[in-house]
Amino acid sequence: MNHSKTQSGRRAVTKTMLMAVCSAILAMATADTWAQTATYPDKPIKWVVPVPAGGGMDAVTRIVSAGMATALNQPIVVDNRAGAAGTIGTGYVVQSAPDGYTVSTIDNSLFTTAHLVFSKLPFAGPKDLKLVATLVRLPLVLAVPGNSPSKNFQDFIQSSKANPGKISYGSPGVGSPLHVGMELLQTRTGTKMQHVPYRGMGNILTDLSTGTIGAALVDFGSAKSFAESGRIKILAVATEKRLSQMPAVPTLDELEVKNVPISLWFALAVPAGTPEAAVTRLAHAAQVSLESPEAKSKFETIGAQVFLKTGPEVTAFGREQVAFWESIVKPMAIKLD
Numbered sequence: 464m465n466h467s468k469t470q471s472g473r474r475a476v477t478k479t480m481l482m483a484v485c486s487a488i489l490a491m492a493t494a495d496t497w498a499q500t501a502t503y504p505d506k507p508i509k510w511v512v513p514v515p516a517g518g519g520m521d522a523v524t525r526i527v528s529a530g531m532a533t534a535l536n537q538p539i540v541v542d543n544r545a546g547a548a549g550t551i552g553t554g555y556v557v558q559s560a561p562d563g564y565t566v567s568t569i570d571n572s573l574f575t576t577a578h579l580v581f582s583k584l585p586f587a588g589p590k591d592l593k594l595v596a597t598l599v600r601l602p603l604v605l606a607v608p609g610n611s612p613s614k615n616f617q618d619f620i621q622s623s624k625a626n627p628g629k630i631s632y633g634s635p636g637v638g639s640p641l642h643v644g645m646e647l648l649q650t651r652t653g654t655k656m657q658h659v660p661y662r663g664m665g666n667i668l669t670d671l672s673t674g675t676i677g678a679a680l681v682d683f684g685s686a687k688s689f690a691e692s693g694r695i696k697i698l699a700v701a702t703e704k705r706l707s708q709m710p711a712v713p714t715l716d717e718l719e720v721k722n723v724p725i726s727l728w729f730a731l732a733v734p735a736g737t738p739e740a741a742v743t744r745l746a747h748a749a750q751v752s753l754e755s756p757e758a759k760s761k762f763e764t765i766g767a768q769v770f771l772k773t774g775p776e777v778t779a780f781g782r783e784q785v786a787f788w789e790s791i792v793k794p795m796a797i798k799l800d
Contacts, residue, residue, distance in 0.1 A: 503563055503741045507538040511567040513552025514635065515545045518664030519601050519682040519765065523729050524568045526761045527598055530752025535744070545662055547581070548636025549573050554585025557592060561734040563741030566595070569732045571640045574781065575788035580638030580797050589785055594777045595731040595742050596749040599767040601682040603644065603701040603725055604712070608674040609694045616698040616718050619678070623654035630677040631657040633667040638797050641680045643788075644701065644725035646795060648680070651720050671695055682727055683708070684765030701725040708766060728770055730777070746773040 512524045525541055532539040544552035553573050559565035569592065572580075578588030586592070605616070613619035623630050634642035637660055649656060659676055661667045664685045670676050672694035683706065689695045690709075699715050700706050701723060715723055731749055733742060752758055753769050762769060772780050 501740070503738075503744055504535055504537045506564065507540055508535070508563070509565050510539050510541050511552045511556050511565065512541060512543045513545060513549035513556075513567065513569070513573065514543070515663035515665060516543050517685075518635075519684045519727075519767070520568050520570065520729055522684060522765055523599050523601075523762075523767060526758050527731070527749060527752050530755050530758050531745075531748040534748040534751040548577070548639055548660070550577055550581060550584055550586075553577070553592075556732070557586035557734050559734055561736035561738075563733060563737050563745065566731060566733050566745065568598070568729050570727060570729055571784065571788060572636075572638050572643075574730065574732070575785045576638050576643075576792045579789065579792055582798060589781060591735050592732045593735050593737055593742065594781045595733055595773070596746045597728055597730045597770050597772040597777055597780065598749065598753065599729055599762060600770040601684055601727045601729070601765075601767050602706055603641070603680055603727055604683050604686055604697045604706075604709075605648070605678065605680055605699045605701070605715075606671060606686055606690070606695045606697050607678050608671055609696055610674060611677070611696060613696075613698065616713070619698055620652050620654060623652070623656060627655040628657055631659050632678040632680070633659045633661050633670060633676045634679065635662070635664060635667065636660050638792065640725065640727050640788075643791060643795070644680045644723065645678075647723050647725070647791070648715075648720065651723055668695065680725070682766075684767055687764075687766065706766065743774075746777075749773070 510524060510528050512521050514520050521543065528539040528541055544555055553567060553569060556565055556567040574589050574592060578584055607613055607619060613622055632645050634645060636642065642658065656678065664681060667679050667681060668685060668689050671679050672689055686695060686697065690697050697709060697712050699718055700712055701715050705712065705714060731745065750771060750773065753771050759769065
């Protein structure tokens with residue numbers, strides 16, 4: 464008997480059996496994944512907001528999640544997990560199971576530049592997150608205390624130049640779009656101010672209204688009630704056109720402050736690796752919510768502009784934004800432990 468042929472035959476049989484077992488396991492795993500996503504969602508979804516309640520991101524999330532819960536026929540529980548400029552809550556989401564049941568609202572900085580600013584980050588930048596859909600853009604405004612002697616933008620710049628380093632400004636954290644925006648504003652106007660980082664927009668506006676800080680770049684939705692009550696004054700808007708809600712307030716461009724590309728956008732994101740079927744389902748629900756008359760009416764009251772991108776379009780947008788914001792933040796060499 465030829466032993467070498469017998470051994471070769473046994474090896475061939477064994478290899479065939481192993482391939483069959485592997486194929487069966489893969490088929491079962493694929494069938495299980497399909498079954499899970501086919502019924503998705505079949506339980507409540509946790510939506511993490513990585514900032515305190517009360518600001519623009521929180522307000523937008525609650526508006527959008529309400530409509531999405533109806534579209535998905537499942538409860539959506541909003542969970543505020545603030546701290547470290549939003550990186551704590553975002554890290555929690557990234558480290559959650561990528562099954563579509565833990566999602567998050569993120570902004571420009573959390574997706575594009577947090578990995579450049581923080582040396583110890585609980586996630587590895589944009590590669591750990593998948594954009595499901597962009598939601599809204601919020602117009603940004605430059606504000607000062609209501610009792611500030613600066614009657615307009617020109618007065619504020621003159622005062623800042625006369626008192627270099629003495630006027631403080633607040634932002635939601637180092638490296639945030641509002642921090643970067645104020646740094647760019649100083650560069651363009653030849654001024655020097657002192658940065659004071661905060662945990663959330665609500666705290667910034669409270670301290671701004673009492674004069675604890677002298678200025679802030681804030682989203683209009685959060686600032687609106689403070690401005691209407693006279694607790695703060697809005698000196699300029701960082702938008703292409705004047706806001707319809709404040710037609711008398713000039714844009715930075717009108718004030719000859721050029722090339723300050725400041726905008727704040729919010730998006731719905733999930734951990735990388737989330738099944739595409741779940742991502743598609745979430746994106747469709749987000750679209751339904753954003754296009755509802757109820758959501759549009761509420762967005763108008765806070766000055767938010769619907770900014771919907773999904774599928775390949777939102778993926779391309781994410782890549783473009785990473786390149787754009789990195790080009791601005793890298794030269795600033797901002798680093799935090």
